[in-house]
Amino acid sequence: MEDQNNSQVAVVMVPYPAQSHLNQLLHLSHLIVSYGIPVHYAGSAVHNNQVKVRVQGLDSDRLTKINFHDFQIPPYISPPPNPDQLPLEPLFHIPTHLRKPVSELLEQLSAKYRRVIVVHDCLMASVVQDVKLIPKTESFQFYPLSGFNRFIDFWENIPESDKPFQIDQSITIPRCIPSTEGTVTPEILRFVINQSKFWGTESGRIYNTSRVIEGAYVELSEKLSGNNAETKHFVLGPFNPVEMSGNQKRHRCLKWLDEQNKGSVIFISFGSSTSLTEEQIEELATGLERSGQKFIWVLRNADKADGFSSGKDKNPVLPEGYEERVKDRGMVVREWAPQLDILAHQSIGGFMSHCGWNSSIESISMGVPIAAWPMHSEQPRNAVLITEVLGIGVLVREWEDRGKLVSSVTIESTVKRLMATKEGAEMRKRASELGDSVRKSVSKGGASSLEMDAFIAHITR
Missing domain, CATH: 3.40.50.2000 (Glycogen Phosphorylase B;)
Structure with a gap:
């Protein structure tokens, strides 16, 4: 898969520092590295260590193919687990401390490579807000959600009179969609809203799902965006390995x-x-x-x-x-x-x-x-x-x-x-x-494999 054109491009991953977010972009990093493209995984030192220690489905020696950038951040309170609270809020200050070191990393890579691609979690948009100021650099926003979830979230917030199209009856839209009431705290909602202020400058959107699973809902999201040719939707999942290597020490x-x-x-x-x-x-x-x-x-x-x-x-x-x-x-x-x-x-x-x-x-x-x-x-x-x-x-x-x-x-x-x-x-x-x-979709010639090929071709164009 590797060719000279690929080696002239570098990818920088900027994950949100919660385990499920860290894990998804680590697995995507391995997929991209397999194409001969260098990947730089940028985060706080403690969370980079966490995702490496907990890596699953991959031989640990393959981690050496990824360039980890362990940025130091000021100490912060890490309260003990509480069933009545989400352990996410103490992480909200981290994006503030990562903006400067990530921007400096992007500037360094921009001087070295023909193009720098930034894949950032949608909750880390503020960290990469300077991408538009850095030459030869473009960003892609990663949604760590199902395509179904993302479409429903956007669709239900559009007034009925302003719906841009009707949904085909062949597509299942359950009548009883659970309310978002009680799903997050007001603090989390404010954090998401603040990050959303930096959405919209990305060149494309990436999903960890498969069109085999929920292609209809991704297509509806694409339709909602007006089929904007400048905003690509790449459905590249599942990122996780679907065949276990069996070489790891067994639990x-x-x-x-x-x-x-x-x-x-x-x-x-x-x-x-x-x-x-x-x-x-x-x-x-x-x-x-x-x-x-x-x-x-x-x-x-x-x-x-x-x-x-x-x-x-x-x-x-x-x-x-x-x-x-x-x-x-x-x-x-x-x-x-x-x-x-x-x-x-x-x-x-x-x-x-x-x-x-x-x-x-x-x-x-x-x-x-x-x-x-x-x-x-x-x-x-x-x-x-x-x-x-x-x-x-x-x-x-x-x-x-x-x-x-x-x-x-x-x-x-x-x-x-x-x-x-x-x-x-x-x-x-x-x-x-x-x-x-x-599993067939990620094998050679499958839907997800072809979409990954298309993504690689796009970023190395």
Whole structure:
């Protein structure tokens, strides 16, 4: 893939410093590097370290092909995880401290390369606001959301009388789209609005999804932008590897999975930005135990703003004797777990997830159906995409009931529904078929592969 023209172009990644955002752009970096294009990954030293330590699905030695720029930022408060708060707000000051070092990096690269391409998270737009002042440099905005989510967000904010077109009846638009009420705090909303002031100068937009999954919604977004030829839409996902190399040191849970029957285990994990209350942990534990199903449960608190800060935090507590009682059919993992490897394992038959887009696209690409339990942010609408549009999942609870404790009875019935009924088997079949289609799309000649080729051709033109 490498040619002389590619080596004259450099790409700079500017991720938002939350794990799911960091991870997505790290995987995209690996894809671009495979074309012989140098990639510079720019962020704070602590968050660059975090994403390298947690890299999944890739041999760690491949990290050496990416140029990490570890910028120092002033110390900041990193409070312990709290189930009632999102661990995102302490990160809001970071863009302010990255603007100057990132701009200096771009100026240095501009003097060296024929063209410098900046791929920045939409929540880091203020960091790269100087791109328009730097010669031979252009930016592409990355949306760490589903295409469905992004379109619905924009469409519902257009007054009915101003809708620029009608949506074809062949495209599924669920009648009951969850409200955004309760999804984010006022502080987060203000931060997003402030970043949005710097949107609109990018040369294109990048999505970590596949047209195989939700091409219709990306096409509607393209139509909303008026098919502006100067603003390209590149659907390049899934960024994550879809075939595991098997060369990494294997986590103990994978060895346990090797001993289980195909599709017999449900994986439970709520990502890096969710902490459960003690009461909810007890209900979940009881529901899993009563379901009689095999499971792997990643039970850990949400990340701090600084995931490597010192200080002891209260660890989640299980009912007394629980792990001993379920040891023959369940495993509780309290450390960072290799989610991609777990989802790719043939013993996994379902995934109870918060439906963050990073986890959702990984599960879809591995062909695993989802028990959708959205917690905040864009997750309620991702859950609708998974359950109502794609038909590869069930809801654990409605978003309107988010303030209520989810009972062990509900959890037990949901797990059984996904793992031990004809309906669940049909979802598993649909998820497997969709996963096959997604994996074919990233192979040579597939839709995502061709779109990646087109993106590379565009930035090296």
